[in-house]
Amino acid sequence: xxxxxxxxxxxxxxxxxxxxxxxxxxxxxxxxxxxxxxxxxxxxxxxxxxxxxxxxxxxxxxxxxxxxxxxxxxxxxxxxxxxxxxxxxxxxxxxxxxxxxxxxxxxxxxxxxxxxxxxxxxxxxxxxxxxxxxxxxxxxxxxxxxxxxxxxxxxxxxxxxxxxxxxxxxxxxxxxxxxxxxxxxxxxxxxxxxxxxxxxxxxxxxxxxxxxxxxxxxxxxxxxxxxxxxxxxxxxxxxxxxxxxxxxxxxxxxxxxxxxxxxxxxxxxxxxxxxxxxxxxxxxxxxxxxxxxxxxxxxxxxxxxxxxxxxxxxxxxxxxxxxxxxxxxxxxxxxxxxxxxxxxxxxxxxxxxxxxxxxxxxxxxxxxxxxxxxxxxxxxxxxxxxxxxxxxxxxxxxxxxx
Amino acid sequence: xxxxxxxxxxxxxxxxxxxxxxxxxxxxxxxxxxxxxxxxxxxxxxxxxxxxxxxxxxxxxxxxxxxxxxxxxxxxxxxxxxxxxxxxxxxxxxxxxxxxxxxxxxxxxxxxxxxxxxxxxxxxxxxxxxxxxxxxxxxxxxxxxxxxxxxxxxxxxxxxxxxxxxxxxxxxxxxxxxxxxxxxxxxxxxxxxxxxxxxxxxxxxxxxxxxxxxxxxxxxxxxxxxxxxxxxxxxxxxxxxxxxxxxxxxxxxxxxxxxxxxxxxxxxxxxxxxxxxxxxxxxxxxxxxxxxxxxxxxxxxxxxxxxxxxxxxxxxxxxx
Ligand code: SF4
Numbered sequence: 001x002x003x004x005x006x007x008x009x010x011x012x013x014x015x016x017x018x019x020x021x022x023x024x025x026x027x028x029x030x031x032x033x034x035x036x037x038x039x040x041x042x043x044x045x046x047x048x049x050x051x052x053x054x055x056x057x058x059x060x061x062x063x064x065x066x067x068x069x070x071x072x073x074x075x076x077x078x079x080x081x082x083x084x085x086x087x088x089x090x091x092x093x094x095x096x097x098x099x100x101x102x103x104x105x106x107x108x109x110x111x112x113x114x115x116x117x118x119x120x121x122x123x124x125x126x127x128x129x130x131x132x133x134x135x136x137x138x139x140x141x142x143x144x145x146x147x148x149x150x151x152x153x154x155x156x157x158x159x160x161x162x163x164x165x166x167x168x169x170x171x172x173x174x175x176x177x178x179x180x181x182x183x184x185x186x187x188x189x190x191x192x193x194x195x196x197x198x199x200x201x202x203x204x205x206x207x208x209x210x211x212x213x214x215x216x217x218x219x220x221x222x223x224x225x226x227x228x229x230x231x232x233x234x235x236x237x238x239x240x241x242x243x244x245x246x247x248x249x250x251x252x253x254x255x256x257x258x259x260x261x262x263x264x265x266x267x268x269x270x271x272x273x274x275x276x277x278x279x280x281x282x283x284x285x286x287x288x289x290x291x292x293x294x295x296x297x298x299x300x301x302x303x304x305x306x307x308x309x310x311x312x313x314x315x316x317x318x319x320x321x322x323x324x325x326x327x328x329x330x331x332x333x334x335x336x337x338x339x340x341x342x343x344x345x346x347x348x349x350x351x352x353x354x355x356x357x358x359x360x361x362x363x364x365x366x367x368x369x370x371x372x373x374x375x376x377x378x379x380x381x382x383x384x385x386x387x388x389x390x391x392x393x394x395x396x397x398x399x400x401x402x
Numbered sequence: 403x404x405x406x407x408x409x410x411x412x413x414x415x416x417x418x419x420x421x422x423x424x425x426x427x428x429x430x431x432x433x434x435x436x437x438x439x440x441x442x443x444x445x446x447x448x449x450x451x452x453x454x455x456x457x458x459x460x461x462x463x464x465x466x467x468x469x470x471x472x473x474x475x476x477x478x479x480x481x482x483x484x485x486x487x488x489x490x491x492x493x494x495x496x497x498x499x500x501x502x503x504x505x506x507x508x509x510x511x512x513x514x515x516x517x518x519x520x521x522x523x524x525x526x527x528x529x530x531x532x533x534x535x536x537x538x539x540x541x542x543x544x545x546x547x548x549x550x551x552x553x554x555x556x557x558x559x560x561x562x563x564x565x566x567x568x569x570x571x572x573x574x575x576x577x578x579x580x581x582x583x584x585x586x587x588x589x590x591x592x593x594x595x596x597x598x599x600x601x602x603x604x605x606x607x608x609x610x611x612x613x614x615x616x617x618x619x620x621x622x623x624x625x626x627x628x629x630x631x632x633x634x635x636x637x638x639x640x641x642x643x644x645x646x647x648x649x650x651x652x653x654x655x656x657x658x659x660x661x662x663x664x665x666x667x668x669x670x671x672x673x674x675x676x677x678x679x680x681x682x683x684x685x686x687x688x689x690x691x692x693x694x695x696x697x698x699x700x701x702x703x704x705x706x707x708x709x710x711x712x713x714x715x716x717x718x719x720x721x722x
Contacts, residue, residue, distance in 0.1 A: 004406070004667075008667075008668055011668065011671060012668075012670060015670055015671065015674050021674075025678070032652075326656075328658055328659045328661065328675050328678075329664070329671065329675070331675075331678070332671060332674050332675060332678070333671070362406075365406065365542075365664075365667050366664055366667055366668065366671070367663075367664075368624070368659045368661070368662075368663040368664055368675075369541055369624070369663055370624040370628070370658075370659035370663070371624060371628045371629065372624075372628070372656065372658075372659070374628075375628060375655065375656065388541070388543060389543070390543075391541075391542060391543035392543030392544075392545050393543070394543065395410055395542055395543040395544050395545075396543070396544075396545070396546075398406065398407040398410070399407060399410055399411050399414065399544070
């Protein structure tokens with residue numbers, strides 16, 4: 001089916017779904033009000049966002065060099081680094097590390113989503129669990145994440161209760177409070193965490209200089225995913241590389257603030273496998289955390305996009321999701337508009353980068369061109385201008401250039 | 403949804419062949435100016451770009467294409483386009499927009515021309531040369547057709563002696579001021595928006611205004627607020643006229659779209675966005691002031707809340 005037609009069909013359904021509309025609108029309103037408040041209260045955040053923009057531009061102007069530096073540093077820290085050209089190569093690398101018959105815990109990662117990692121590992125006979133609550137609900141629902149940071153915004157508490165009951169067999173009678181549901185899920189996942197063979201995460205940033213992976217979160221599941229199982233695999237787009245650990249921390253801070261959750265509960269820094277120096281102050285690998293750390297850097301269209309004057313601007317994106325929160329179309333469709341994994345204004349562009357302009361350009365026709373996204377993006381990506389250029393490519397193709 | 407391709411080709415074909423996105427006789431565009439006797443040549447031209455006048459047709463055309471049995475068939479739509487281009491008079495019969503819907507924009511435009519006169523800004527008008535700017539083609543990414551349209555519009559205005567144009571809606575303002583220079587070689591028209599002209603005249607005391615409504619909630623169009631930075635001017639004008647201006651939750655630079663631009667792709671989505679907007683406007687006032695014919699059309703269509711939606715030019719009068 002044509003991607004635009006499919007999106008229109010899904011959107012048509014969502015427009016008639018009162019609970020969906022209410023959930024998305026309410027969450028967006030909170031974010032619309034919270035982010036300006038956060039930025040006002042912590043004036044240094046805007047300056048940090050400008051710095052992140054500069055840092056990203058620097059990396060993108062010399063990406064191959066930074067990829068090389070990051071891989072070297074990762075190796076030096078005792079992590080294994082891989083560079084995957086496309087999605088299938090990335091899946092194979094991860095599958096090669098995981099094998100079959102394993103228990104795998106995942107923390108929410110849009111890159112894992114882009115790769116279809118969960119489904120692929122399941123197809124190889126692994127038991128795979130999302131551990132971010134929202135993302136777990138998406139897994140149970142069998143749908144796609146509806147926002148980059150808040151994947152289950154469209155689900156009401158009643159719907160959540162039904163999913164936990166039907167799919168996990170948890171005892172969730174009608175009227176159960178959100179607190180109680182969270183407690184039940186925690187109990188369920190705790191056991192998966194301790195028995196997992198492999199933990200898979202994304203990365204908010206990777207420091208080329210030190211080979212450190214930085215991850216920002218609120219639930220605390222990422223610390224468990226990356227800390228408890230003996231093997232940790234991080235998958236990350238190559239555009240996540242920044243020069244230094246300080247830059248990586250800035251990305252994490254800005255990402256959290258512009259998503260509307262500030263301060264974040266946790267920022268994790270992972271520099272290679274766990275180690276101890278408690279015996280004669282000599283560094284020994286493998287302590288309480290993982291013994292193995294693997295980092296799969298994913299290209300999947302990114303380096304090709306660098307050659308496109310407009311698509312390349314999207315590579316600065318830190319996936320804060322603010323353009324989604326503020327978009328009038330997104331506020332009525334959530335990520336049903338955007339492509340198979342990404343959604344909203346930035347999502348259409350990421351679909352173009354990772355799956356090709358052909359697949360994404362028709363979707364751009366649903367952009368209003370209202371430019372709210374351009375005004376709120378922390379790294380000043382001219383999103384609506386990129387979408388207009390995708391429209392132009394679509395129009396040119398279907399009308400053969402009238 | 404009618405075939406996107408056919409709709410795009412309809413727009414492009416019609417604009418290239420007739421100068422208008424929907425083929426209608428040119429009088430439909432300029433008849434409003436005849437009673438005012440605006441001169442044909444001069445340094446400053448009022449250029450409407452026909453958007454106000456054509457909105458009733460564009461709206462009807464969308465509905466008509468949707469209702470066509472087998473509207474997915476691009477061939478049928480294109481045959482229709484060709485027939486109408488050959489006989490533009492037939493468009494009115496076929497689409498039969500409401501007479502008031504055609505009258506309203508004419509009244510608005512003559513009010514605007516009178517405001518400008520009162521401000522001492524005497525404008526010429528190009529009549530047959532008040533062609534459509536092609537803004538929809540630009541928005542839909544039909545760049546080649548747009549470039550051709552743009553250079554024709556520019557040539558016609560220059561031939562009429564225009565050095566400066568005064569525009570009346572946000573889309574035409576943006577396209578003439580910020581997009582044409584990128585598509586037309588040697589483009590040197592100065593572009594002012596009538597709200598800018600009027601706000602200046604009001605500030606300097608050259609014009610005095612009086613209200614026609616007591617209080618309004620203001621709906622900033624995206625293209626004024628975010629593309630052209632026209633945010634304070636309408637407020638200054640309304641306040642000077644003694645109209646109380648209320649701000650909705652999302653206003654000024656972060657104003658909320660009326661949904662209009664996706665109307666041709668998803669009418670249902672366009673109307674849902676309009677409903678969302680209307681319900682937050684209603685929290686401030688029962689009278690909504692708009693400044694764009696697309697906002698007017700899309701908000702009016704979704705207006706099941708009984709709000710009164712008026713154009714800013716209908717909200718005040720000049721004192722003589
Ligand atoms: S495009 Fe900008 S606003 Fe949207 S997710 Fe990326 S960084 Fe955030």
